[in-house]
Amino acid sequence: MRYNHILEIIRKNPSKHQFESLSEAEVQREIVEGIPQDYIDFLREVGYGTVNGTCFNFYGGLVEVDEILGHLYDEDSHPELKDVFLFGDNFSGDAVGFLTTDHWAIVEIWHDDDLSINPTEEKTFEEFVVNMFEQFK
Secondary structure: OOOHHHHHHHHHOOOOOEEEOOOHHHHHHOOOOOOOHHHHHHHHHOOEEEEOOOOEEEEEEEEEHHHHHOOOOOOOOOHHHHHEEEEEEOOOOOEEEEEHHHOOEEEEEEHHHOOEEEEOOOOOHHHHHHHHHHOOO
């Protein structure tokens, strides 16, 4: 399994990292053309939940920007955000997701910077997950 190391971190720190499983049917609903396999593997193996209490929240599936940032989001002002599907947020108004028009690149949406799209240092979802959990072992 791809995420054994992450599962071990969660098992050793259940009060810090709280995750729930998804059913196979729920995982299957997330599979769309182009979606990174490492993201699907994460949903299947790890599920959804929070890292280090309130550091980061992984959603139980992809979410459109307006569902999370709807109070700030105006489609006319930010048409590029329709191409972003979010997979989590930092509990402070900044969300992270995939930019589908750029080979599903991982991007952050900063709420205090006019909802700008910012690429992350991580090039894959798996790299993003590993970096996130390594901070809070």
